[in-house]
Amino acid sequence: MAASQVQSLLRFLSQDAKVPLATAMSKVNELRKADLTTAQTISNGELKTLQEIFKDDKLAKQVLNAARRTSKKRSAPTESTGNSRPKKSRPSLQGGAATPFAIESALALPVSTASEEELSNIVLLTNRAPLVLAFAVCVLKYTMPEQPLSSRLSLAQAVVSANSRSKAVSLGLEGGKSAEQEGWGEGQPTVSVLNRDIKVLKRWDYNPREGRSAEGFQDVDHDILGEVRTDDSETAPPLWGIDVEALKHAESHGSEATAKTNTALPIYTPQSARSYLFKSFLRTPSEAKKESTPPKTKSPTQVEVERGVCLGYLLRSIDLLCQSWAPTLSADDLDRRAWAWYVRVRPSVHSGIEGWGEKGAVKLSEILALRRQS
Template sequence: MTTKSEIQALLRFLSQDARIPLPTAISKVKELQSANLTSSDSLAKSSITPIQAIFADERLAKQVLSAAKRVTKKRGREVGEASAESPAKRKKIASTGEAATPAAIEDSLALPESNADEEELAKTVVYTNRAPLVLAFATKLLEFTMPSQPLSSRLSLAQAVVSVNARTKALSLGIEKGISAEDDGWGQGQPKIRVMGRDIRVMKRWGYEWKGKSEEEGENLKLEGSDTVDSQKTLKQGGRSDDEPALWGLDLEALRSSKGPLVSGAQGANGSGLPIYTAQSARAYLLKSFASVPPPTNEASPPLRKSAALLNAEKEHNLGLILRALDVVFRSWALLNREELDKRTWSWYVAVRPEVENGVAGWGGKGEVKLSQILNLRRKG
């Protein structure tokens, strides 16, 4: 019997590696199960005949088989490389649960991608609340305004934007009371960057070297604040140098709860033990937040319930479409400098965010986001 995780892995392979539209992939799951073709490994070992019998279209069948062989071959190389490591090193990695290298950490954080054209994007409507949409906007924005930062940093900084915005909103609604950690002085001495018009306190990730790091000449990271000592692992006041390291978004509320201060010392490459917004939690939030629009309620003929694996696969697919639509928008505005692009992004988000009730009643409320409206944000002409 195929488990939920196996079905989810199969759908992820079909939609992301084999580039099969998710609705088509979902419709073929039962036939693939009957043929015992429920993984990239089993598909790679199969001939084209049983695959073509399921997908009918010869082109799609060849596409699936080719992707399965490619993925299996790549996995074999990775296993071979891992087996060459010393037993002590493998034991250390397994016991800590950390990826072996910064490059592996970045690979593990990869977000769903989509090759959907604009016609398909324009037909898509997703169901979500506002916070994850802010997170998606901020993550994609940082890809353009801070391209030399690794994905782990962009996710951390984007989550910081969500947190700052949520606290500001909660205070205005009376949901939270009291002085913020920022106003209480816990951010003093820590430099700031501006993302979507929000000031975010950051920390420097000393010694973090990741695969594919690029240096962009003339990149202008706006840093503010007082000088800080190196032992605090923070940025110094002033402009960005050509070799500016990766950053973490600093969680001041967590810092205050731990009663600080920030100190130097051993830290995992994933930031464990530090008062930061972790990339892993930001990624997990994105993956689970973009559902398909619920079908109309019909008591006479209730819709069939989808399995958890299918629902998760749909959400991942929808996230890929959201990020694809945002990418189209940001690329169309490539003529803007980074400061101007950052200024405009918040108003773009406001223009397409889901409609919810006003006041406390709308806190955490969900609604529809039409990707056609996101595409309308593109630069005209």
């Protein structure tokens, strides 16, 4: 089955049939073996076959109905009228009609050109979880340079989730064993991110450069699409971080044995991780007062733009830190060191600013101070 056919099938499942992308990817081989590789062949197939593949009657019916609708639309004659206008296709983060390159490009994070002197004078307001997310996304660019941005965001969110649960257990807010401790996701490969093992799902047949024009976005290929290895070293395919807690909760929809062996694995989506980053960083109130536009009079659009600028400042500071150490540390050592860096600069639980809940201050000068001086 050619890569283009796989992509076409995944687009049908994720867009038309509304099947979660991770589930769709895990069912490609079974659909291929059953010779159900297009909407047309699926519409002509039997519901029983789909039920055996998806292990979910409702989902199987959903796929079959979508295939019939899609096939009917494609076979219906079309007429052009003088008043009709062709609709423009929009890039979709969920797959849809967008190419992998368009999907990765839509996930792009803000890039700051601020000087080190400017960064040293900036203090941001945030809490711990998004700061962990920002560190993980940045460090992964150096420890797993072949991974595209969608994978880095997914893996970073997996770290945040695991870290948040550990914190909740230590504070007595949650009890019992974690899903991973109970064996959920057992057998899946793992990678280390910020010195924490994360269960991953390999994204076979996904090429983040598919759909890229020859002259398009050459300067940002590495940051968005991942590094292309030219040596003979074996590289991992793009990865998803698996949400093992969601996998555990899936037990409520079936028997424990079914839930543990089902290959429809829930993932951490890069879109949610990106959204979390964009809404989590602002200048401290004292710095905001220095601006020409008082905070209370800012429009939602102005606030959104400011959050993006602040995120760019933070990412650049962490990137400068990683750049200074990458030439002298192995990927494993850099991964371990990064967690210690986060611990050094994270906002204290007692540093919350009045009126801002548990949010605390993060001084970018403290991040820059951790750089290796040549």
